[in-house]
Structure formats: C-alpha cells, structure tokens
Amino acid sequence: MTDHATAEPGKELKGLESFVADWSSDQEAFKRVHWGKAMMWIFLLSDTFIFSCFLTSYMTVRSSTTIPWPNPSKVFDLTIAGHEVPLLLIAIMTFDLITSSGTMALAVNYGYRRDRTKTMLLMLATAALGAAFVSMQAFEWTKLILEGVRPWANPWGAPQFGSCFFMITGFHGFHVSVGVIYLTTMALKVKRGDFERRGNYEVVEIAGLYWHFVDLVWVFIFAFFYLW
C-alpha cells in the first residue's frame, strides 16, 4: 500500500486497477481532519439513516393501526413501595447514558492533555455505565416478555408495539454493547501507551464520537418511543 502508480505519465491503468489508483490517489476531501474521524462521522451518518428507517417505520405502523397503541407510560412503569411510577426505569437509563456521555467527553479531553491514567479510568467508567445500561435493558426485556409481549402480540393493544419495541431498543442495545467492547479495548490501549508512541490521541475522540452517537440515538428513542 505504499507506492501507487497513480499519476505516472505514460502508464495507462485499466479496470479495477485504475479504479483503485484513482480512489487512493493523494486527495483529501476534509482538510486537516484525521481520516479516522472523517470515516467515523460517515459511518455515523449511515447509522443515522438506519435508525431513522426504524423510527419512521414505527411512526408508519403506529399511525396506520386502528387498534389503540399501548400506553408506554403504563407499560414501562415500576411499582416502588406500592406507588406506580411511570417510566422510572427508562428515566434511570436516560440519566445513566447521559452520565456516560459526560465521562466520555472528559476522557477525550484528558487524552489530549496526555493524562493516560485519567483517560483510561474515565473510559472504563463510561464502559461500566454502558454495561449498566445494557443490564437495565435486559431487565426491561425480561419483564415485558414475562408479561406476554411478543413481536407479534401483546396484552394491551396494537400488536405492532412489540415488533417496534424489540427492533428499536434491540438495535440500540446492540450498539451500546459494541460500544462497551470498543471503549474497553481502547482504554486498555491507552493504558499500554499505544497512542503515546504514536503521539496522537485522536483515536480516543473517535471512540467518543461513536459513544455520543449512541446517546444521541437514545434521545430520539426516548422522545418518540417512550414519551410520545
């Protein structure tokens, strides 16, 4: 991957070779932006479209069904000391994820300050909060499944509720789980001094972008699925 025959005059490249040469020639669309950061943003953009498709299809099935939609405020309530508190678990999950976004932002900052220990600890804290989020989600899924929610049916109303719920929160939970693994790996690399040698802590910021995106998606899921 070192020497491309890109701009060599007189030499004609054909087919796939010319395609590769053109696309790998020394061109930059985003000047002074780390390539990894640009790529992460483009990935997140595509992920935005995926989640938007889920949320749009949820909108479509919810507004086209003639059977009433289950009331999320009732479905997701928890009974604490005899009181029914609406959406309690979801609220805790929201705050948990926001907190993890905060620790991640600090980790990025300390990375650029070359404070390896703080960066690593904050990243691990972020991953731990993420793991807590996934655990709460597992609890929520278990509760709903025991109450009889299935992708094709539920006891309270429109059957589409189940399929939307499992699809949207499942995909988001999957993203969080991947993020936990990603952040843990990066935290260990920070500890080992990989980025010190490379003289570049941008990798921490890129991991942070992914994590903030997961929080961002939750903002939309919270608003449209749980509150609407």
Next chain:
Amino acid sequence: MDHEHAAPQALPQQAPDKAHGQQHPLGIYFAIWVLLFVLSTFSYLVDYFGFHGLLRWALILMLMWLKAGLIVAVFMHMKWERSPLMYAILVPPLLLAVLVTLMSIESNYTYWTRVIFFG
C-alpha cells in the same frame, strides 16, 4: 491500513492532534452535562405530569432537539469542526424529512383504508 506502517513520520492530515486537537476548558463539558440532565428531567416530567395533545408533542420535540443539538455541537465537537465536514454530515439527514412526509401520507391512507373497508 494502519498509518504507522504507511508513514513513519505521520503525514499532516493523519496527525492533526499535535498542537490543537479538540481541547476545550473542562467547564463547558460540565455545563452541557448539567444542562442535559435538566432537559432530560423536563422531558421526564412531561410524562410524569401527563401533559396531553399539542402541548405534550411540542414539549417532547423541543426538549429532544435541544438535547440532540447540545450532544452533537459540544460533546461531538461539531461546533469546532471545519465547515466541509459539518455540511457533509449535517445536511444529508435533512432528506429524511422527505421520507417522513411520504410515510405519514402513506400511513394516513392505510389508516382510512382499514377504517373504511375493515371496520
């Protein structure tokens, strides 16, 4: 594609970290953090107090966009990025408005078809 192997003395576009990177005072992160907490509490209270109808939807959407904006602008540093990246990332999602509009027309049609023909 690890650039360590490709270029021993990292190329400029691969190493914008050196002098700058995204370094901002910690205070701004804490401020946004608190703000996100407050906004989330508000959106939770929308449900807790059981607001209904237009007021509920307006509040939910407003709080949602505020939170999303803060996360993207500050936590994801979009506010400090170069404008080509900003436009490349923030403009394409606007197309989703077309999808949402089309699907809401479509679902309206489906709804009335169901009401009229299937009771």
